[in-house]
Amino acid sequence: MIRFFKQREVMLLAIIAIIVALVTTRSSGFGTPRNLAAVFNDTAVLAMLACGQLLVILTRSIDLSVAANLALTGMIAAMINAAMPGVPVEVLIVGCVVVGGLLGAFNGVLVWKLNIPPIVVTLGTLTIYRGAVFLVSGGTWVNAVDMSDRFKELTRLVFLGLPMLSWFAIVVIALFVLLMARTSLGRSFYAAGINPTAATYAGIDVGKTKFIAFTISGMVAGLAGYLWVSRYVIASVDVARGLELQVVAACVIGGVSIAGGIGTVGGAVLGALFLGVINNALPVIGVSPFWQMAISGAAIITAVIFNARGERKRGRIILKSAEAA
Amino acid sequence: MTQPLLTLSGISKSFPGVRALHDVSLELYPGQVTALIGENGAGKSTLVKILTGIYQPDEGSITVKGEAVSLPTAHAAFGRGITAIHQETVLFDELTVAENVFLGHAPRTRFGLIDWGRMRAEAASLLQSMGAGIDPDVKLKELGIAKKHLVGLARALSIDADIVIMDEPTAALSQKEIEDLYVLVELLKQDGKAILFISHKFDEIYRIADRFTVFRDGEMVGKGMIAETAQDAIVRMMVGRSVDHIYPKTQAQIGETVLTVEGLSHPTEFADISFELKRGEILGFYGLVGAGRTEVMQALFGITRPSAGRITVEGREVAPKSAADAIEAGIVYVPEERGRQGVVIGLPIFQNVSLPSLRRTSGNGVLRLAEEFRLARTYTERLDLRASSLSQDVGTLSGGNQQKVVIAKWLATNPRVIILDEPTKGIDIGSKAAVHAFMSELVGQGLCVIMVSSELPEVMGMSDRIVVMREGRIAGIFDNKGLDPVTLVETAAGIRSQAA
Numbered sequence A: 001m002i003r004f005f006k007q008r009e010v011m012l013l014a015i016i017a018i019i020v021a022l023v024t025t026r027s028s029g030f031g032t033p034r035n036l037a038a039v040f041n042d043t044a045v046l047a048m049l050a051c052g053q054l055l056v057i058l059t060r061s062i063d064l065s066v067a068a069n070l071a072l073t074g075m076i077a078a079m080i081n082a083a084m085p086g087v088p089v090e091v092l093i094v095g096c097v098v099v100g101g102l103l104g105a106f107n108g109v110l111v112w113k114l115n116i117p118p119i120v121v122t123l124g125t126l127t128i129y130r131g132a133v134f135l136v137s138g139g140t141w142v143n144a145v146d147m148s149d150r151f152k153e154l155t156r157l158v159f160l161g162l163p164m165l166s167w168f169a170i171v172v173i174a175l176f177v178l179l180m181a182r183t184s185l186g187r188s189f190y191a192a193g194i195n196p197t198a199a200t201y202a203g204i205d206v207g208k209t210k211f212i213a214f215t216i217s218g219m220v221a222g223l224a225g226y227l228w229v230s231r232y233v234i235a236s237v238d239v240a241r242g243l244e245l246q247v248v249a250a251c252v253i254g255g256v257s258i259a260g261g262i263g264t265v266g267g268a269v270l271g272a273l274f275l276g277v278i279n280n281a282l283p284v285i286g287v288s289p290f291w292q293m294a295i296s297g298a299a300i301i302t303a304v305i306f307n308a309r310g311e312r313k314r315g316r317i318i319l320k321s322a323e324a325a
Numbered sequence B: 001m002t003q004p005l006l007t008l009s010g011i012s013k014s015f016p017g018v019r020a021l022h023d024v025s026l027e028l029y030p031g032q033v034t035a036l037i038g039e040n041g042a043g044k045s046t047l048v049k050i051l052t053g054i055y056q057p058d059e060g061s062i063t064v065k066g067e068a069v070s071l072p073t074a075h076a077a078f079g080r081g082i083t084a085i086h087q088e089t090v091l092f093d094e095l096t097v098a099e100n101v102f103l104g105h106a107p108r109t110r111f112g113l114i115d116w117g118r119m120r121a122e123a124a125s126l127l128q129s130m131g132a133g134i135d136p137d138v139k140l141k142e143l144g145i146a147k148k149h150l151v152g153l154a155r156a157l158s159i160d161a162d163i164v165i166m167d168e169p170t171a172a173l174s175q176k177e178i179e180d181l182y183v184l185v186e187l188l189k190q191d192g193k194a195i196l197f198i199s200h201k202f203d204e205i206y207r208i209a210d211r212f213t214v215f216r217d218g219e220m221v222g223k224g225m226i227a228e229t230a231q232d233a234i235v236r237m238m239v240g241r242s243v244d245h246i247y248p249k250t251q252a253q254i255g256e257t258v259l260t261v262e263g264l265s266h267p268t269e270f271a272d273i274s275f276e277l278k279r280g281e282i283l284g285f286y287g288l289v290g291a292g293r294t295e296v297m298q299a300l301f302g303i304t305r306p307s308a309g310r311i312t313v314e315g316r317e318v319a320p321k322s323a324a325d326a327i328e329a330g331i332v333y334v335p336e337e338r339g340r341q342g343v344v345i346g347l348p349i350f351q352n353v354s355l356p357s358l359r360r361t362s363g364n365g366v367l368r369l370a371e372e373f374r375l376a377r378t379y380t381e382r383l384d385l386r387a388s389s390l391s392q393d394v395g396t397l398s399g400g401n402q403q404k405v406v407i408a409k410w411l412a413t414n415p416r417v418i419i420l421d422e423p424t425k426g427i428d429i430g431s432k433a434a435v436h437a438f439m440s441e442l443v444g445q446g447l448c449v450i451m452v453s454s455e456l457p458e459v460m461g462m463s464d465r466i467v468v469m470r471e472g473r474i475a476g477i478f479d480n481k482g483l484d485p486v487t488l489v490e491t492a493a494g495i496r497s498q499a500a
Helices: A002-006 A008-026 A033-058 A066-083 A089-113 A118-137 A149-153 A164-182 A184-194 A196-201 A206-232 A243-253 A265-284 A289-313 B044-051 B074-079 B097-102 B116-129 B145-158 B175-190 B202-208 B231-239 B293-300 B323-329 B349-361 B369-382 B399-411 B429-444 B456-462 B485-493
Strands: B006-015 B018-028 B033-037 B059-064 B067-069 B082-085 B163-167 B194-198 B211-216 B219-225 B257-265 B273-278 B282-287 B308-313 B316-318 B331-334 B417-421 B448-452 B465-470 B473-479
Touching (some): A033 A066, A033 A184, A033 A206, A033 A243, A066 A089, A164 A184, A164 A265, A184 A196, A184 A206, A184 B349, A196 A206, A196 B349, A243 A265, B006 B044, B018 B033, B018 B044, B018 B194, B044 B082, B044 B163, B082 B145, B097 B145, B116 B145, B175 B202, B202 B231, B202 B485, B257 B293, B273 B448, B282 B485, B293 B417, B465 B485, B473 B485
Parallel strands (some): B018 B219, B282 B448
Antiparallel strands (some): B006 B018, B211 B219
């Protein structure tokens, strides 16, 4: 039982519950299922992106280009929809996943084949992708009036009490849980991150594993591109600017080690929900947006301190006594 | 007769489970080179660490210039004029040559700040006097290994050291660079420095050393003047009775050829490697550090790509492009550093065991945990692994049990050929015996083993046949029946070329 509560995910869930309870005492509407569902819907995109980022961080990398990728694929989808309303939205969604995947694969190839540090690669592609949004759109916006009704409605349709946007997130999260727990690919993300040398000797291609992580992260970002544009009914150069940092923050708060190899899907999702709850709760109790940023920041640092302590306890390395020779 | 500049007497040093040095003595004379000779594990590195203040001896005394001293820190050793130039230079790549030379004792201005002008000028004149055309302003990383050694020497001279320890200084140098180094050693001798020269290479010992001291198993077993002693007498001191250890080698049934390697070559690391391995056989790979043995094994395992040659396993030609290919072909490689290359700390035991076998235990990329558990249970039970649960983090196990997990994981791949690279390096005597017994068991079950080892007793005690490598080539292949260890050492050191 104590073990159960010591688990990071359980702790984080408890903290989120406490925050919700505290805010509800000040503003009774906050804790209602209806509002919580709205908060989840609000956090859906962040949670999905955090899952993609989880894979990348597990392999000792980082993907800063996700928000720019989202903006670019979202813009492309919106422009196609505006120009050719007859193209089924389902086709557009698949197209977004493919385009996002290609943008992610581009990151992956640079990291895998050219051995460039991931932070440099994705800092570069962040700028490139963001610039490309301007190039394809010519700096203009795609507004609600330009989009087809179906394009706008798909994320809003309510199924079993939840909007489709939430269902998208739930399906993506479920797929990630399966990927990590039940496939050899999922296992190789952990092995490649914890001990790349041992993984190599065990027959895992560490570079290729990173490539796959970046590609999947890109696919999720592509999907998120459509969802974002559909939800906020606007596509512009500035869409989701800075979101990549929140995605990384969600992972870190969720216990994903930035050094690689440690982290779970549940943690990443809870990290995202934590940020979502904070962002939604603070305005309700009348805290200024600047305090929100400070509180998010404090949460990140607290999480990192917890991570560092948690990792220090892990196992013990065999002491090298070869020096005695 | 001149008085020694430095005298060690009765030095002993133990580590938990290992006696590294026992009652050794050593004298270094001004203006002379004393060669320190011994097998790997003879205690040479420990002695160097005692001399440089890194380790404290348990017993014994150190006398420098007739005065008994203690060297509690590296700084104290520095202060007594003792400096060491290591195999791998311990200098700073991102700093300039001048900064490296004077790090820690840079000339200061009146205000206590570093006097850059004087530092550069002094470094330049120092390097000039050594005949080394090195610009003191370039960063160290731009220099080759030989020039880095020269900078190390310049550093030694800059602190006015009287006693210079050179730990295998030529290991990474080309012939031309070695010649330049000899000239420098001559200079140091003329300067009246006492030099301790550690080397495995007899040609260079006979070229530059005046005296020698031989260590074996942590004891001093002989000393004398080089000019008065024949090479094979020194080799005999090195080898001594060290082969008398009892090894649990049981003669396994030697069967048909399993692995054939023909003309395997690599552009820079090794050339023309050909050998055969039979069922039930332990093939030892002996040689000096840097002879290219590990590189050959990594090529067999698909980690590095050979440029030419054929590898055949049970009659099928294989060309492993990755470790996964090699595992598929039935070759596994248990690398030297099991901490870095062996277990994945943070994953549970069963996942460590199944890691290289995931292709078999999963269907179309979907894991079958029950299958993984079954695999892990089978092999960890065979090895008598002590763990409360197979879901336990492998990092919570003791070193010996982690070693078992590593072995279990390779056995679980159902291999034909097992390559063990320095399987007992740095582990205590009890664990060594267990590993040796296990090797006998492996070949008893019809596997074949390649054992890379730099420890002569181990090679002599466990191998059926022994391949000796030297400078990237096979220098000889010997049947281990009535084999004289002297032959092996001499072949590895290049004193003797194989006629057998």
